[in-house]
Amino acid sequence: MQDCYADIIVNISSEKLDHVFQYRIPEEMRDKLQPGMVVRVPFGKGSRMIQGYCIGTGNRTDFEEDRLKDISAIVTDGLGEEARLVRLAMWMKERYGSTAIAALKTVIPVRRKIKSREKKTVRLLLSGEDAQEQLRIYTKKHQTARKRLMEALIDEPELPWDLVSEKLNITGSVVKTMQEAGVLEMRRTAVYRNPVRLQEGKDHHVALNAEQQEAADAMIGDWDRDDTPYHRRYLLHGVTGSGKTEVYMKIIAYAQARGQQAIVLIPEIALTYQTLLRFFRRFGDQVSVINSRLSAGERYDQFERARNGDISIMIGPRSALFTPFPNLGVIVIDEEHEPAYISETSPRYHAVETAFERASMENAAVVLGSATPSLETYYSARQGEIRLFTLNRRAGGAAMPRTQIVDMRRELREGNKSVFSRALTDAMQETLLRREQIMLFLNRRGYAGILSCRSCGHVIKCPHCSVALSLHGHGKMVCHYCGYTAPAPSVCPQCGSSWLKPLRAGTEQIEQEVKKMFPEARVLRMDLDTTRQKDAHAAILSAFSGHEADILIGTQMIVKGHDFPDVTLMGILAADLSLNAPDYRAAERTFQLLTQAAGRSGRGRSQGQVVIQTYDPDNYVIHAAARQDYAYFYEKEIDFRRLGGYPPCGAMYAIHMSGPDEKYLEKASGYLQKFALRLAAASHAQVLGPADEPVAKIQDIYRRVLYIRHDDLRVLSRMRRGIEQYIDINEGFRTIGITFEKC
Ligand code: ADP
Ligand code: ZN
Ligand code: ZN
Numbered sequence: 001m002q003d004c005y006a007d008i009i010v011n012i013s014s015e016k017l018d019h020v021f022q023y024r025i026p027e028e029m030r031d032k033l034q035p036g037m038v039v040r041v042p043f044g045k046g047s048r049m050i051q052g053y054c055i056g057t058g059n060r061t062d063f064e065e066d067r068l069k070d071i072s073a074i075v076t077d078g079l080g081e082e083a084r085l086v087r088l089a090m091w092m093k094e095r096y097g098s099t100a101i102a103a104l105k106t107v108i109p110v111r112r113k114i115k116s117r118e119k120k121t122v123r124l125l126l127s128g129e130d131a132q133e134q135l136r137i138y139t140k141k142h143q144t145a146r147k148r149l150m151e152a153l154i155d156e157p158e159l160p161w162d163l164v165s166e167k168l169n170i171t172g173s174v175v176k177t178m179q180e181a182g183v184l185e186m187r188r189t190a191v192y193r194n195p196v197r198l199q200e201g202k203d204h205h206v207a208l209n210a211e212q213q214e215a216a217d218a219m220i221g222d223w224d225r226d227d228t229p230y231h232r233r234y235l236l237h238g239v240t241g242s243g244k245t246e247v248y249m250k251i252i253a254y255a256q257a258r259g260q261q262a263i264v265l266i267p268e269i270a271l272t273y274q275t276l277l278r279f280f281r282r283f284g285d286q287v288s289v290i291n292s293r294l295s296a297g298e299r300y301d302q303f304e305r306a307r308n309g310d311i312s313i314m315i316g317p318r319s320a321l322f323t324p325f326p327n328l329g330v331i332v333i334d335e336e337h338e339p340a341y342i343s344e345t346s347p348r349y350h351a352v353e354t355a356f357e358r359a360s361m362e363n364a365a366v367v368l369g370s371a372t373p374s375l376e377t378y379y380s381a382r383q384g385e386i387r388l389f390t391l392n393r394r395a396g397g398a399a400m401p402r403t404q405i406v407d408m409r410r411e412l413r414e415g416n417k418s419v420f421s422r423a424l425t426d427a428m429q430e431t432l433l434r435r436e437q438i439m440l441f442l443n444r445r446g447y448a449g450i451l452s453c454r455s456c457g458h459v460i461k462c463p464h465c466s467v468a469l470s471l472h473g474h475g476k477m478v479c480h481y482c483g484y485t486a487p488a489p490s491v492c493p494q495c496g497s498s499w500l501k502p503l504r505a506g507t508e509q510i511e512q513e514v515k516k517m518f519p520e521a522r523v524l525r526m527d528l529d530t531t532r533q534k535d536a537h538a539a540i541l542s543a544f545s546g547h548e549a550d551i552l553i554g555t556q557m558i559v560k561g562h563d564f565p566d567v568t569l570m571g572i573l574a575a576d577l578s579l580n581a582p583d584y585r586a587a588e589r590t591f592q593l594l595t596q597a598a599g600r601s602g603r604g605r606s607q608g609q610v611v612i613q614t615y616d617p618d619n620y621v622i623h624a625a626a627r628q629d630y631a632y633f634y635e636k637e638i639d640f641r642r643l644g645g646y647p648p649c650g651a652m653y654a655i656h657m658s659g660p661d662e663k664y665l666e667k668a669s670g671y672l673q674k675f676a677l678r679l680a681a682a683s684h685a686q687v688l689g690p691a692d693e694p695v696a697k698i699q700d701i702y703r704r705v706l707y708i709r710h711d712d713l714r715v716l717s718r719m720r721r722g723i724e725q726y727i728d729i730n731e732g733f734r735t736i737g738i739t740f741e742k743c
Contacts (some may be wrong), residue, residue: 002030006071007100008041010052021052022061024068033057035100036090038075038083040170051075053086055100081307081324084106088322088358091495092302097653097720097740098347106252106347107322109300120161121187122175124153134183139437141627145174162742165303190474192322208250211731212243216250221366225256226319230387232365233356233380235336237373237630238391240599244369245275247391248332249282251367256286260329260364261312265351267338268292268317269560276315283313289315297539318343319353321358328364336368336377337592348741352377371599371630372592376642378634379648401570401601403626406619408574409457412499419513424571426613432521432550436568436606440514440553441597442507443578443590451477451488455497457615459580460489466644468580470694472503480582483691507553510573514551526554559597565604569611575625576616582694584646584743587621591633594625645686650743653720655706656693659736662702666690668736669704675726676708679719685710 007020023041025033035056043050054366061068093103126134131154138147149170152159164170178184208216215236222232235360236244252262266275271291279287288311290302299319304310306323314323318341322330333341333352341351352368361367368377368386381388406421416422431438450458450468460469462479469477475488492500507527511566514523524544531537537557544552545564552558578590583614594612602608624633642649655672659665669690676687688707696703708723710716720740727733 004030004059004060004069005061006033006039007056007058008039008052008056008071009104010041010043010050016098020055022063022068023071024065025057026070026344029071029074032074033071034090035093036087038079038086040072040075042069042072053083055086055090055104081326083359083362085322085324087361088354091357092347092349092354094351094717094740095353096347097724103347106319106349109281109296109303109322114158122149122153122159122161122164123185123187124157125182125184145170146178147176149174150183151590158187158602190236198378206246208246209243209393210390211389211393212247212250215247215391218387218389219251219367220254221541222365223258223571226363228387229384231356231360231385233359233386234365234367234384235373235377235381235388236367236369237371237378237388237389238369239371239394239628241394241603242371242391243393244334244391245278248334248367248369249279251330251365252283252332255329256283256312256717258329260327261306261316261323261325262330262332263320263323263325263328264313264315264332264334265318265320265341265355266315266334267340267560269340270335271315279313279315281730286311287313287315290314290320292317292319317718321351321355328359328362330365330367331359332367334369337370337372337374339589346739350737350742372595373630374586375634375637375650378630379638399602399607400628401598401610403598403610404614405617405626406611406613408613408615409455412454419510419573420517420571421611421613424613425517427569427609427611428518428551428571431569431609432518434568435550435565437544437547437564438551438569438571438602439548439558439564439567440510440551440571440573441559441600442510442553442555442573443575443593443597450577450582451500451502452615453492453494453497454501454615455501456492457576457617458492458494458496459492459616465584465688466640467582467584467586470582472692472696478692480691480694481584482688507555511553514553518551521551522549523551523553524549526552526557528555531557556593559593559600563603564600566604567601567603568608570597570601570608572610572612575612575614575622576619579616579619579621583640584644587637587640591621591625591637593629594622595628598625598628645709647743650709650711651716652707652709653716654741655708655723655743656700656703656739656741657690657705657736660701661735665702665736668733669706671730671732672723672727673706674718676706676723679722680708683710683715683719685716685719713742 004025006023006025008023009020021355033054036055037054039052039054040049041052042048086104089103089107090100092098092106093100126133131150135147135150137156138150149164152168175184175186179186185304215234219234222228236247238244248264255262268291276289287303288305290299303324306314306325309326314320333355336352343349355366375554377386380386404423406423408421411421428438450459451471460477461467462469462482462484464484465481466480467479467481469479469486472478477486477488489500491498507525511523524540526540530540545548545567572594575594575626578593579586598610601610612622612626615621620636621633638649641647646652657665657669673687673690679685680687686709688709690704690706693703693705708716708719727738
């Protein structure tokens with residue numbers, strides 16, 4: 001049966017976005033109308049005709065039939081950028097399993113009255129009644145300045161500081177007092193707008209080398225074609241410094257010359273001043289930058305400038321993907337493998353996939369770049385769905401570092417119980433003598449609760465899922481995919497040693513050891529503890545970069561994005577910890593981290609050295625990273641994915657469930673599993689779990705997860721829709737949070 005009713009929203013990019021109206025779909029439109037389409041509908045008392053967007057269709061209505069109006073027409077021509085973005089949002093809703101409203105809110109920024117040119121603003125923190133109450137207190141106490149400001153803020157909750165100081169005659173100390181009382185806050189917004197002016201004209205255009213030229217020529221040659229088997233999707237595979245950014249800029253310049261616009265996604269952490277400066281120098285005030293610190297209103301303002309044609313290049317993290325350019329030419333995604341490109345809130349979209357979708361709607365090209373492409377991307381490249389270019393030459397000509405793998409089991413056997421191997425200790429000594437710098441990277445990603453044998457390196461894994469089990473209370477080991485449980489053994493099942501322990505070494509402990517061994521060395525530490533304060537991160541990096549310290553110790557934060565030319569030794573401690581994270585991507589993430597870490601050493605003139613300490617020296621990930629050999633890693637890893645049916649060799653959705661009542665959650669997840677199994681039987685899909693999430697409880701909210709898996713994403717999406725309906729209909733699920741994630 002065809003759907004008879006449609007959900008329509010009429011007012012996009014306003015705070016009223018959530019307001020959905022129902023209309024009847026006339027018979028002749030029923031096989032045509034799709035979510036995302038633009039329609040004309042009669043609206044309001046006078047039934048004036050206005051434009052709206054269809055965000056869903058169905059066969060049930062909450063209204064009386066005769067109160068519903070008919071849709072008048074489907075609009076097909078003259079569709080603007082907004083209409084295309086709504087369609088993209090509907091695609092995201094469908095692919096990632098979110099609500100239509102959540103998808104729309106992700107794609108379309110909310111309009112707010114904020115003047116983004118102001119650098120400083122005063123913002124009211126109290127809600128309506130509390131503000132009135134506070135105003136009464138000020139009045140009673142004859143605190144006239146506070147009263148004046150309060151009245152103004154009640155009218156307009158955020159005011160530019162200039163206005164407050166000049167027009168209201170409020171002093172900084174009054175604002176400070178009110179801020180300390182929690183009444184308001186003073187906001188400073190980073191203004192990236194045109195920092196260029198200062199540097200104009202300092203760009204050096206470089207001549208592309210042969211590899212770069214080949215890639216650029218191919219992309220430009222494809223520009224007006226829509227028949228390429230790879231749909232104008234490209235991957236630049238090359239290490240940092242191999243010249244990818246130069247290629248991006250070439251393509252962007254070409255798009256610009258044709259009157260088209262460009263979006264450049266860069267992971268937030270790599271959105272450094274240096275990178276931005278290069279773009280500003282080349283493209284001047286055509287460039288705008290957004291970052292996650294911008295408020296919704298400021299982001300809106302930047303998007304307005306894009307819509308109006310004030311700028312033609314938008315640089316930013318994930319959300320910049322939705323910049324409403326009228327004639328988009330290319331989307332660039334640098335470091336395309338970064339986990340930050342996958343949203344952690346619903347819809348949990350993948351920026352790369354979403355960029356492909358947007359580009360194909362708008363006839364744009366997509367250029368991805370990475371030294372360690374995600375398995376998905378490289379797999380598509382191998383299948384011919386993305387055109388691959390490899391940049392082998394390091395533009396600056398720096399040599400690759402020497403790497404050494406140290407077997408920590410052997411260190412233990414030979415009596416060294418320290419966290420540092422003898423090889424690393426020696427290398428540190430020599431480096432310090434040469435007055436060069438050292439980085440020590442403690443790979444702690446996902447290490448919590450993994451039981452491994454320090455004598456033979458054995459890790460206890462799930463017999464069904466090939467991922468590590470993690471240790472819970474009461475000596476139980478649990479698989480986070482299928483829920484398999486087993487008691488924790490007290491001795492290593494492989495070698496009988498009693499050195500079977502969760503590894504606990506932290507950065508602090510390492511710092512102490514270093515200070516004991518090298519009392520003269522100046523040491524900096526960068527981890528969650530030392531970077532809690534605003535700007536602490538940048539302060540540590542700049543101190544190290546200024547050679548104010550000899551050794552920098554840190555977690556993954558230290559391996560990304562920054563260039564330290566004086567670093568000639570990188571020590572990687574416990575390289576394999578993250579290999580055993582309870583996650584099918586553990587090997588991929590580890591390879592990426594280790595490769596990046598190894599690449600930190602020897603960026604300057606002298607050759608670098610890397611010491612990799614591991615309990616698993618024969619592991620392919622360690623070897624591939626030591627040799628910086630992506631292809632070797634890929635071949636091994638794709639076999640593992642194929643065997644397990646993990647993406648990209650199969651499709652998988654996670655269904656995340658959370659709630660305050662553990663027993664209830666367990667029961668609800670059990671019902672969901674039974675229902676999923678019923679659907680699965682018909683479509684030959686697999687259901688895994690339910691199991692506790694790797695972090696099973698956060699702030700007293702329990703968390704469980706169920707996985708569904710199938711070779712074909714379309715089959716799986718159908719199944720997911722069935723589950724969504726089941727959740728929708730059954731009241732019992734109302735009290736628990738459920739989100740879908742496409743893995
Ligand atoms: P990536 O984006 O791969 O890290 P970049 O494009 O930033 O690489 O290039 C690294 C450095 O080499 C930059 O300083 C850049 O200006 C320089 N460079 C890139 N390509 C060339 C070239 N063909 N000739 C000379 N220098 C180049
Ligand atoms: Zn053992
Ligand atoms: Zn399992």
